[in-house]
Amino acid sequence: MSLKSLRWAIEAINRNAFSWQIAAVALGFLTALTAFFDPAREGREWLAWIILAMAAGIIAVTLFFSAGLLVKRVTVRWARFALIVLVFFAVGSARGLSIGFGSVYWGLSDSFDFEFRLGGGGAVGTLVLVSGTLLFSDRLDYRNKLASLDQDRRELLALDAQAIGSTPRYSEHLVSDIREKIREALRGIDRRPLDSPADLREVSAALVTVSERLIRPLSKRLREEVLAAERTARTSIYSSTLVASAARVAPFQPSNFAVVWGAIGLFNVMALGAGILGFSALGLFVGTLFILSQVGRLAVTPSLDRLGLPAQVGVIMLSYAFIAIASSAAGYLPLHDFESPTYPNLATVLVAVNPVLLLLTQILFAFVAAVRNERQSVIDALNLSHEQIRWFSARRGVINSVYQRELGNQLHSKVQGRLIAAALRLNHMAESGRDNQGIARDLLAEILDTVALDLASPRSVDFEHAVSNLRDSWSGLVDLRIYAESEVSNALAGDARLSGCLLHLLNDVVINAVKHGKATEVVIEVRVERPDRLVFEASDNGTVRGAMRSGGGLALLDLVAIRYSLILGDQGAHLKVSLPLEDVVPTS
Numbered sequence: 125m126s127l128k129s130l131r132w133a134i135e136a137i138n139r140n141a142f143s144w145q146i147a148a149v150a151l152g153f154l155t156a157l158t159a160f161f162d163p164a165r166e167g168r169e170w171l172a173w174i175i176l177a178m179a180a181g182i183i184a185v186t187l188f189f190s191a192g193l194l195v196k197r198v199t200v201r202w203a204r205f206a207l208i209v210l211v212f213f214a215v216g217s218a219r220g221l222s223i224g225f226g227s228v229y230w231g232l233s234d235s236f237d238f239e240f241r242l243g244g245g246g247a248v249g250t251l252v253l254v255s256g257t258l259l260f261s262d263r264l265d266y267r268n269k270l271a272s273l274d275q276d277r278r279e280l281l282a283l284d285a286q287a288i289g290s291t292p293r294y295s296e297h298l299v300s301d302i303r304e305k306i307r308e309a310l311r312g313i314d315r316r317p318l319d320s321p322a323d324l325r326e327v328s329a330a331l332v333t334v335s336e337r338l339i340r341p342l343s344k345r346l347r348e349e350v351l352a353a354e355r356t357a358r359t360s361i362y363s364s365t366l367v368a369s370a371a372r373v374a375p376f377q378p379s380n381f382a383v384v385w386g387a388i389g390l391f392n393v394m395a396l397g398a399g400i401l402g403f404s405a406l407g408l409f410v411g412t413l414f415i416l417s418q419v420g421r422l423a424v425t426p427s428l429d430r431l432g433l434p435a436q437v438g439v440i441m442l443s444y445a446f447i448a449i450a451s452s453a454a455g456y457l458p459l460h461d462f463e464s465p466t467y468p469n470l471a472t473v474l475v476a477v478n479p480v481l482l483l484l485t486q487i488l489f490a491f492v493a494a495v496r497n498e499r500q501s502v503i504d505a506l507n508l509s510h511e512q513i514r515w516f517s518a519r520r521g522v523i524n525s526v527y528q529r530e531l532g533n534q535l536h537s538k539v540q541g542r543l544i545a546a547a548l549r550l551n552h553m554a555e556s557g558r559d560n561q562g563i564a565r566d567l568l569a570e571i572l573d574t575v576a577l578d579l580a581s582p583r584s585v586d587f588e589h590a591v592s593n594l595r596d597s598w599s600g601l602v603d604l605r606i607y608a609e610s611e612v613s614n615a616l617a618g619d620a621r622l623s624g625c626l627l628h629l630l631n632d633v634v635i636n637a638v639k640h641g642k643a644t645e646v647v648i649e650v651r652v653e654r655p656d657r658l659v660f661e662a663s664d665n666g667t668v669r670g671a672m673r674s675g676g677g678l679a680l681l682d683l684v685a686i687r688y689s690l691i692l693g694d695q696g697a698h699l700k701v702s703l704p705l706e707d708v709v710p711t712s
Contacts, residue, residue: 309334321554328550335543541631603645611652633662641666660701
């Protein structure tokens with residue numbers, strides 16, 4: 125049996141109410157069996173063999189599950205249960221085995237019988253001491269984990285400071301290459317005729333073709349390459365220390381009163397639950413009380429736990445004093461028995477033995493409380509580290525030291541958005557039936573001259589100017605209303621990363637609403653919800669969306685947003701995103 129398996133069993137005893145009750149029922153049944161059928165006095169040796177066979181069977185099953193656990197062929201749940209039953213049954217059968225084989229076959233005296241049963245009760249104290257040792261080692265383990273998490277966070281802060289200090293720069297060669305591809309795809313469109321509505325529709329379709337066959341795939345490839353690389357790096361750096369640690373931290377909330385009452389009740393059953401009729405009746409009484417205390421502990425023990433140690437000790441001692449008085453009044457057990465050299469009287473047990481067990485269990489609970497506090501500290505540290513990681517990811521935002529992602533975002537939102545808006549505007553001109561050749565020619569010339577220049581540096585982003593340009597681009601095509609608090613501009617001042625992320629969301633929302641949802645109205649609100657949070661909310665009245673698939677926008681939100689929600693319904697779509705502000709690091 126490995127030390128790890130023993131730790132699992134002890135934790136299961138402390139937190140698994142069902143296992144406690146099963147063990148208590150098995151113990152009560154064995155006590156009743158040995159009380160009414162005494163193999164030593166009744167001459168029923170076959171009963172001793174039955175008890176021995178039961179004990180051997182339990183031991184064999186436990187060893188089987190333990191061996192299987194070592195080779196990963198059985199579940200941890202069965203190994204825990206088997207070990208629990210073994211501990212309780214071995215201690216509980218000490219009386220039956222000592223009488224059946226000590227008195228009948230080996231000719232040992234009643235004194236040895238009592239000492240054997242007293243040793244069975246001592247096994248409870250041993251279990252408490254072993255539990256305390258394992259809990260103490262757990263406490264040291266959690267302290268080490270907490271220190272490791274603190275070190276991880278310090279390294280994380282250093283990495284973030286390093287990332288801020290090294291401003292990413294565009295590759296001029298890559299930018300020039302992308303601009304040339306855009307110009308090549310658009311070349312010749314400006315020379316097409318624009319005389320008739322059919323001509324306008326053809327030019328509109330050509331712009332959409334460039335958007336779908338060049339801009340969209342190029343943007344997707346640039347962003348997916350970066351996202352895949354960042355996810356891999358982030359998993360290797362953070363997940364091994366945080367996610368794996370979180371999986372190993374399990375709740376640990378044992379009830380102090382239930383364990384104290386159970387341990388002392390178990391000892392008294394072992395020490396007093398056999399022999400003469402009076403002690404047998406007392407053993408059954410204590411065993412029954414033990415079972416009832418475990419079954420009803422969920423309703424009783426929370427209030428007793430809040431009363432503290434003095435109240436717990438008082439309730440336990442009063443309970444056993446009541447047992448002694450009731451047994452004496454019934455004639456089963458004299459309170460003062462000076463004639464029997466073998467069995468001590470009940471007063472000796474209550475005064476001398478139970479306080480020792482109380483002391484042992486309180487030592488155990490001191491370790492339990494310490495481990496519980498250490499474990500909670502680790503859980504809090506894990507939650508804080510997770511929050512900080514999300515914050516750092518969002519803070520680096522659109523660029524995160526790799527320029528390809530920003531290029532991909534600008535291709536997707538700005539370049540593709542302008543092409544789609546121009547295509548829709550040409551369609552509207554064709555449907556109006558008026559002579560719009562001059563206006564259409566000017567619009568097309570402006571798009572062809574400037575669309576390739578939209579790949580601007582992220583540090584040149586001006587939020588208010590970009591919002592104004594977005595309104596102008598979609599004017600007349602959709603009722604676009606953008607509400608931004610004055611605090612938003614102040615919060616974004618100097619933070620090109622978050623500004624770029626926010627503008628990418630603005631463009632994506634409008635494009636998807638018009639292109640996929642056929643929306644005629646888009647309402648966007650940006651506000652500072654708290655000192656370290658920026659909230660972006662958007663809704664539209666689009667209803668025709670077709671087959672939906674996750675695109676680059678959601679992939680970006682998965683990476684940079686603290687949290688977000690997207691609802692698609694018959695009355696339109698609603699998106700809410702929480703983004704972290706740059707100047708506040710989460711600390712609690």
